[in-house]
Amino acid sequence: MKRLFTTLAVLFVGTITMATAQQANERPIYLDPDAPIEERVEDALSRMTLREKMAIIHAQSKFSAPGVPRLGISEIWCTDGPHGIRPEVMWDEWDQARWTNDSCIAYPALTCLAATWNRDCALSYGRSIGEEARFRDKDVLLGPGVNIYRTPLCGRNFEYMGEDPYLASEMVVPYVKGVQEQGVAACVKHYALNNEEQHRHTVDVSLSDRALREIYLPAFKAAVTEGGAWSLMGSYNKYRGTYACHNHRLLVEILKQEWGFDGAVISDWGGVHSTEEAIHNGLDMEFGTWTDGLREGASNAYDNYYMALPYLKLIESGEVGTEELDDKVRRVLRLTFRTAMNNDKPYGAMCSEAHSLAARQIAEEGIVLLKNHNNNLPIAPDAKRILVVGENAIKMMTVGGGSSSLKVKYECSPLDGIRNYYGDDVEVLYARGYVGDVTGDYNGVVTGQNLVDKRSPKRLIAEAVEMAREADHVIFIGGLNKSNNQDCEGTDRRSLDLPYNQDAVIEELAEVSDNLTVVFVSGNAVAMPWIDEVESVVQVWYLGSEAGNAIANVLSGEVNPSGKLPFTFGVKLEDYMAHAEGAKFPNPKKVFYHDGIFVGYRGFEKREIEPLFAFGHGLSYTTFEYSNLQLSATEAVAGNRIDETILEATVTITNRGDRAGKEVVQLYISDVESSVIRPKKELKGFEKVELQPGESKTITFSLTPEALAFYNENSSSWTVESGEYRVLISASSADIRLDKSFTLR
């Protein structure tokens, strides 16, 4: 028996309440904060002139749209996103405006948030950054980003939530809700298929419908249908020949008709290329189309936008009606009433102690202990001399990387964090080890650090090795940075290897130290040819303002690590299916995703390639025992709803060590027999539990047909087949602890 779940097409239908004649002294409905939003929208729409309508659907400056001054309808102000609130920029230029009161708290990059596997962290992240956006009077936060980690070379992976659609979906929803509680719209980006950077403005992506639906769209869908996102950003690339910012299939058919999105589609900055397509294919607001400030000779360069005078002309000549325009205007007004003209929104806060605490807690929960031979970590309490080596121990990482670059109130470096933690009790020495990129500025925000070091690589290594001989514990802190061709928007990495001679530094340190810990500051996987020679490896991501404090807390054992990888670390590049058989990357023109649904662990498992570190992997300073997996039935029946619970799985987790700790318990589903090829298993549930030494907790997972479904390209719908399914309870995708089957009738 086969069941078909046809995706519900929910067409948004606004309540049409034409503006009634108002009494002269009566407050118009659109200004009444207590009136239902749809009534306010219709009332405002009915009062606007054609030119006013045209004005609110495109920018008036780099980051704002004008509203309707005559009617007192507010401007809309956007800000990047997604890790902190971007410093103010000039009206028409990217350069910072040199305000002195726009420094923010930098939160950990979204890869770190995903690595917490903790929905509460995502909620506190959204609330905290939303409060800062609100305090700075922003209406739209340009984030979070949920593009899927298809290849470790994508320069922008650090801004996203990893390779798995279920994990990204679960984490994006609380983030969106937390932001929007503050009366600030989340703008989920970059919809869709922006999986490489170098040629993001030209690449034309094609892929199977199944891969689109199963891998690349779920997190966007969750952000919209569960998170209730008020805005969404189109991506730069094309999808099947048409730019994503005005792509009928993505924006009209899927986003608006199927998912019932009632918010505004905002273009990526400079992502619009055609007035006709923008009119008909679902774009609502145009931003960032190139203007040379106001030096173009036009009275207002923004009039040259695709959705400005060119659109107006088409309407005035009768070539295009106003139906599409009214739909766009309604969406912009709805966004305005939800944010800028929302009288119920809180006041927000900037750089509060609570924000620093949230940033630190998220950072601590996202740090992943990848390897820990001989319990090398935490650092022994009797260590008297610690040597820290590497540029990333001292380099500011909140400046650079593209539009997510920040001007921070403070940033605690790893070295400072370690020194602060140990105070005078332990001697903490530093050696540079290698020189990476010593620059540090982005659009006028400068780190002020002088990292220039002219010594030769040989001398730098020799110095570090000499000092390592005398140290009780050596901590190498390296990885990538936010420079071009590292973790950086607009460029991609050129290989999986560590840059700047770091492999040589690590290898030489490993020769003289039996207590070597390698710490990676990065948003991407790197190759580790020396993995067997080092004792510990810790993945710490870009952690923002509280980086050093969080790292010191984990290395010292003050905090027990509990992060798990949100993407697979391969041994070599070709291990990733996107790069198999020498596939070209990046692609300037056309690319077909030949890896289909086999992204990340799905691809590694299909080709039986052992990863360096598996998706979902992460160690702790304690050990957890998994026991007593029970299914509520051995047979289940799928009802009519895809999201109805059909079965429960319970499992007991016990902390068998002598430290408190948190464990992420993962549930994967394996379809034993299927009419189509399926991944060996797929993540369909997870819970993070905190346990004291000796403590046990029982976790219950609810399973729905959705967890068993695949996207059926023949029927263009989600299909659940009857038969046997395995429930795998795991500590990572490669570490299955318990396993039980049930049959779906």
Ligand code: BGC
């Ligand atoms: C980026 C977006 C960003 C926008 C505004 C674009 O280049 O792709 O993510 O929000 O600029 O800064």
